[in-house]
Amino acid sequence: MAIRKTPIWTWIIPGEPRAEDEAEWFERGGKWLVYGGLSEMEALAERIEGYVEAGEVVSAKYWNASETSAMCIYSLDRDRRQTLSIIRRMGFEPTAWEYDYGRCRNWRRPSFLLSALYKLRILLRTFGPIGALRFIFSAL
Numbered sequence: 244m245a246i247r248k249t250p251i252w253t254w255i256i257p258g259e260p261r262a263e264d265e266a267e268w269f270e271r272g273g274k275w276l277v278y279g280g281l282s283e284m285e286a287l288a289e290r291i292e293g294y295v296e297a298g299e300v301v302s303a304k305y306w307n308a309s310e311t312s313a314m315c316i317y318s319l320d321r322d323r324r325q326t327l328s329i330i331r332r333m334g335f336e337p338t339a340w341e342y343d344y345g346r347c348r349n350w351r352r353p354s355f356l357l358s359a360l361y362k363l364r365i366l367l368r369t370f371g372p373i374g375a376l377r378f379i380f381s382a383l
Contacts, residue, residue: 244296248307255288255295255303263301269344272301273323274315275330275337278361281305283335284312290333291316300326309369313361317343 247254277287284305294300305314316337318326323340330337338361366375 244292251306251308252304253288253307255292257295257298257302261298261301267319271320271342272317272344273320273340273342274317275323275326276339276341276361277314277316277330277335277337278365279312279314279335281307281310281312284314287314287333287335291329294329299329306365306369309365311365311368313365 244258245254245256247256277284279287284307288303288305291300291303295302301317301319303314303316306312316326316330320340320342327337327340363375366378369375370378
């Protein structure tokens with residue numbers, strides 16, 4: 244298991260690269276979104292490391308740029324119920340499931356709007372209104 248930090252994200256990834264089918268990930272890869280405080284996400288990260296190393300969870304990352312945080316916990320959609328069960332056993336309740344590349348699929352899910360509002364809230368608290376707009380436009 245490896246930890247990779249950037250100024251915004253902390254990634255929890257397998258120590259040894261896994262042979263993921265890129266086409267399958269593009270079609271079926273996604274993530275559970277968990278929102279909370281930074282200390283909660285750091286605690287969740289410590290607990291999820293073993294699941295990543297064991298291959299039960301593909302990987303995870305959490306927002307480390309502010310006290311308001313979020314974690315993305317990745318899996319294929321066929322494994323998402325198992326991943327949800329793991330997250331719940333650790334005492335967390337995800338807000339939404341999102342596909343990584345299937346944006347049109349995400350828009351049809353009722354939880355997508357709630358998730359988008361949480362993300363906007365985190366950006367506003369981290370960067371303020373002007374900085375949040377800069378961040379959003381730089382990502383487009």
